[in-house]
Amino acid sequence: MKKLLELTVNGEHYEVLVEPKTLLIDVLRDQLGLKGAKRGCDSGSCGACTVLLNGKPVHSCSILALQANGGEILTIEGLADGPNLHPIQEAFLDHWALQCGFCTPGQIIAAKALLDENPNPTEEEVKTAMNGHICRCTGYNMITEAILDAAKRLQEARR
Amino acid sequence: MKNITQNFEYFAPKTVEDALSLLSRYGDKGRILAGGQDLLLLMRQDLIAPEYVIDIKGISDLDYINFDDKEDLRIGALTTHRTLEKSPLVKNRFSILSEMEQNLGSVELRNWGTVGGSLCIGRPCGDPAPLLIVLNGRIKIASLRGERIMSIESFNLAPFEVDLRPDELLVEIQVPNSPPRNGVSYKKFSQLEEDCAFTAAAVSITLNHEKNICDDIKIALSMAPTAMRAKKSEEVLKGKEINANLLAEAGQVASEEAGTLTEQASKGYRKKLVKILSKEVSDQYRRELMKVLVERAGEEALERAKRA
Numbered sequence A: 001m002k003k004l005l006e007l008t009v010n011g012e013h014y015e016v017l018v019e020p021k022t023l024l025i026d027v028l029r030d031q032l033g034l035k036g037a038k039r040g041c042d043s044g045s046c047g048a049c050t051v052l053l054n055g056k057p058v059h060s061c062s063i064l065a066l067q068a069n070g071g072e073i074l075t076i077e078g079l080a081d082g083p084n085l086h087p088i089q090e091a092f093l094d095h096w097a098l099q100c101g102f103c104t105p106g107q108i109i110a111a112k113a114l115l116d117e118n119p120n121p122t123e124e125e126v127k128t129a130m131n132g133h134i135c136r137c138t139g140y141n142m143i144t145e146a147i148l149d150a151a152k153r154l155q156e157a158r159r
Numbered sequence B: 001m002k003n004i005t006q007n008f009e010y011f012a013p014k015t016v017e018d019a020l021s022l023l024s025r026y027g028d029k030g031r032i033l034a035g036g037q038d039l040l041l042l043m044r045q046d047l048i049a050p051e052y053v054i055d056i057k058g059i060s061d062l063d064y065i066n067f068d069d070k071e072d073l074r075i076g077a078l079t080t081h082r083t084l085e086k087s088p089l090v091k092n093r094f095s096i097l098s099e100m101e102q103n104l105g106s107v108e109l110r111n112w113g114t115v116g117g118s119l120c121i122g123r124p125c126g127d128p129a130p131l132l133i134v135l136n137g138r139i140k141i142a143s144l145r146g147e148r149i150m151s152i153e154s155f156n157l158a159p160f161e162v163d164l165r166p167d168e169l170l171v172e173i174q175v176p177n178s179p180p181r182n183g184v185s186y187k188k189f190s191q192l193e194e195d196c197a198f199t200a201a202a203v204s205i206t207l208n209h210e211k212n213i214c215d216d217i218k219i220a221l222s223m224a225p226t227a228m229r230a231k232k233s234e235e236v237l238k239g240k241e242i243n244a245n246l247l248a249e250a251g252q253v254a255s256e257e258a259g260t261l262t263e264q265a266s267k268g269y270r271k272k273l274v275k276i277l278s279k280e281v282s283d284q285y286r287r288e289l290m291k292v293l294v295e296r297a298g299e300e301a302l303e304r305a306k307r308a
Helices: A024-031 A087-094 A104-117 A123-129 A141-158 B016-029 B039-044 B081-086 B088-093 B095-102 B107-112 B115-121 B128-134 B231-237 B244-257 B268-280 B283-307
Strands: A003-009 A012-018 A050-053 A056-059 A072-074 B009-011 B030-033 B052-055 B073-076 B138-143 B146-151 B156-158 B169-175 B182-189 B199-207 B214-221
Touching: A003 A024, A012 A024, A024 A050, A050 A104, A056 A104, A056 B107, A087 A104, A087 A141, A104 A123, A104 A141, A104 B107, A123 A141, B009 B016, B016 B030, B016 B052, B016 B138, B016 B169, B030 B039, B081 B088, B081 B095, B081 B107, B081 B115, B088 B095, B095 B128, B095 B182, B115 B128, B115 B169, B128 B182, B128 B199, B128 B214, B182 B283, B199 B283, B214 B231, B214 B244, B214 B283, B231 B244, B244 B283
Parallel strands: A003 A072, B009 B052, B030 B052
Antiparallel strands: A003 A012, A050 A056, A050 A072, B073 B169, B138 B146, B138 B169, B182 B199, B199 B214
16 A cells, blocks of 8 residues: 655655655656666665765665655755756866766765765775765776865865 | 565554564564665565565664663664764774774665664674674563563574564664773675675684783674684683684684584575575685684784783
């Protein structure tokens, strides 16, 4: 039997009916049409499905949608301010930190969570925070550089 | 991977009492869902298909870390790995636990996964169990019939099988204060450095208050075939002044006393899982790893005991 699920996603309130067996990623992608979070490994190992749930990065492929009931979710679609990209997105572009882009929404969302918690991370801290994110194209140096640069940009913007 | 095929009835109790009533009613045909990062994988592979799912993640009363000098460290079963990792109290007083948590999977996994959930899924290669065994950890289990407390060492029965009856809920993990001159180390091997352990060894050494003689020792292995004590290996070191040769011997003995993965394979989905695991890693390779891990963990635990 379907149950009522209430979510706030990227600031918008949603009420949807879901089967209890539905995974969070399927509600986001199929019912709300937010295709940013990806099904990659589909088993919690690659990070492509990462979204923020109540401010913390989690794997939306490994959570029942109903487990997020009442929660606040941020996906990659909610990061830019209208036509203006978020500084982390800008930094990813400037550092060529993506090629095919499949893993990028997860990478950027995880980077956002890191910089919210730790605005001035060391290179080592960036690598540790991002170690659950697999990228098959770029290698990881450019991603690390982009996040370190994004940290600077965000700090300058705050001044 | 495919989605879950079979429908189930879903409950999300908000109190322990409500959860226990649901378990006493539906426990034998149901499963408890905490974070669910392991359980949902089993369901998606049709390895298990519960009719009822009791989602306890919303019971906020089971998310706590308490400690005072007279008492043990008390960890609510629904405390996430990330909360344990970040707790200043745990960092100060039980740094080995923070150290283990820092390397348990990814930040995402630790944010959602719970300590109690990880123990209950009974993964033979799981991270928290071996370390909690050498720390003399206990768990509190509740049901409508009452409460019981047991050692984590005896909780693991076989691969993916723990001593939890259908109406029972793990509610708390307890870790006693360590004695003086005690050192603990945890070493694991995984495919990716910070992935879940593939195989692991935990060693706790307590030295005599005057001499550098080993008064007490605990060694625990994972995947042997479940998280278990390596008692023969402990005997090699107990009462001795530990040196490199003895540590190498203890490693050798541990690798020999470990069982084969399949021998304890229980029925149903557990049997299938053990079959998959034993295909992924050869017995010989696993034993070779254990030998080295016990030796290295022993070395580090000894150093830490001397400094403690």
